[in-house]
Amino acid sequence: MWREIRPDERFEIDVDGHRVVAYSFGTGSETVFCLNGGPGLPCDYLREAHSCLIDKGYRVVAFDQLGTGASDRPDDLTLWTIGRYVEETETVRKALGLGKVHMLGHSWGGWLAIEYALTYPENLKTLTLEDTVADMPHLILELERLRAALGPETVAMMQKHEAQGTYNHPEYLAAVTILNYRHVCRLPEWPAPVRRSLDDWNMAPYETMQGPNEFLYIGNLKDWNRIPDLPRVTLPVLITTGEHDELTPACALRMKLALPNAELKVFANASHMPFYENPQDYYPALLDFLARHEAG
Template identity: 35%
Template sequence: MASISTQEGFAPFRDYRTWYRITGSLESGRLPLVVAHGGPGCTHDYVDSFKDISALDGRLVIHYDQLGNGNSTRLPEKGPDFWTVDLFLEELDSLLAHLGIAHRYAYLGQSWGGMLGAEHAVRRPAGLKALVIANSPANMHTWVSEANRLRRDLPADVQATLLRHEEAGTITDPEYIAASRVFYDRHVCRVSPWPPEVARTFAIMDEDNTVYRNMNGPTEFHVIGTMKDWTIEDRLHLIQAPTLKISGRYDEATPEVVRPYVEKVPGIQWVLFEESSHMPHVEEKDLCLSTVSNFLKEHDGVE
């Protein structure tokens, strides 16, 4: 098999830099795919497998680290007022312009990346020809409610440990982190041990959790950051781009979490991966990537 070219670079954004990596080339004529990671505050590493779509269908695949994360400019001194949805929408527009693809592209966002993608899509950008929303909520109140419902199914001692540390404010205690991992192993990534690229994202977040801490909070089910009241439910009908929604059978993004997308985005397709939780691109990689590739191929001819 011929090797696929990769290229890394930095796009200027405000006074900062956004790191990106390009896999493949534009010569195929297929829609270039921009892949946005979750969090807010993760890195591109754990969604790295989507680059292999380039090998499947010749498509250009672009990963990037959002501002404050990974290889992009880190800003640990910035507080909650700085980290906004509008900031990341502006960064996305800046990246698309820098890469020269703003007139024609596809977008895939995982978890928070899908929330960002929905915010992008309701603005009806002319260049967005296909949208994939992976494992994303449409309303953070529903997300937290469902996460805590799943949490009540954890072993009693794990629940007690979580509650004790939350009440004491000791959520950085190793015991609390270990108890949280029980939830993550059930509902975030069921591959054990975690693949290196997944572990790498979490290790980087352990070094610098500025964005996640400010926008989300300490854990998936203890959301106290600036996104705690976010919703896009009442705007989903505005999305015009062809849309694919994916989620996992054991996903923290439960059917109730994804329901607004399924009911309100015109013409949306929904695929549920039976052996996956929050990362079908890791847990059922081949099936997930082929599903996304086949969806995008349906819209490659759109100009």
């Protein structure tokens, strides 16, 4: 089960003239390399949820992506592209001498992990895609379905504010808050690492790549779709999702059907963060998958 653990090592890595900070836990020969969601979030929420894997003999590595956490925050919107983040991820892996890793990507980190796996498949033993998608246009349709549950008047109100660009209007924010508690984290009190990441959110990468909130995709990834390319990812893949996930089980199934060597776990009573919402089911599923593929 997750708990707050101090990293054993902290690294500062040069990525094209910018400083990126990485964290390492444990000394195991098998490395779980974590790519957190956002974009624009510090890695705290995912790092704290997975550093406990050291109890099972794994080394766990996470990093604050450029623009987040302790890493540099350059004021240059052209930096916020998925291709640049793929190269940043590879730079971190090489700088730390990680060799072949078990890559684990959550949410936006899953999109990044898919791009990485298509670019550098030789560096991976396994791929874990958590609460993520590979087809953004399909996700946008699914988000419309989730929004529709709020009722036609509320949806019309949201569409009005989106057309006007008034994303900070109280009634619009209230609707987004309801959706967040239904589909992002269903716990009455969100865990401290989640709050810490959210409180330090850099909205510049997020708005550039995704949009103003979790339920409106208008950034540079709005047309991203890697489903046609997933048959090239032949390594073992674990796909996880919550039954109430904003990145829905239908999106997860779409990935599973396209991947030649994938398994899918849907966690009950959970949305976008099963590692916090349903840890008693999440950790056994992840550990079983990793144990079966330790040799790569």
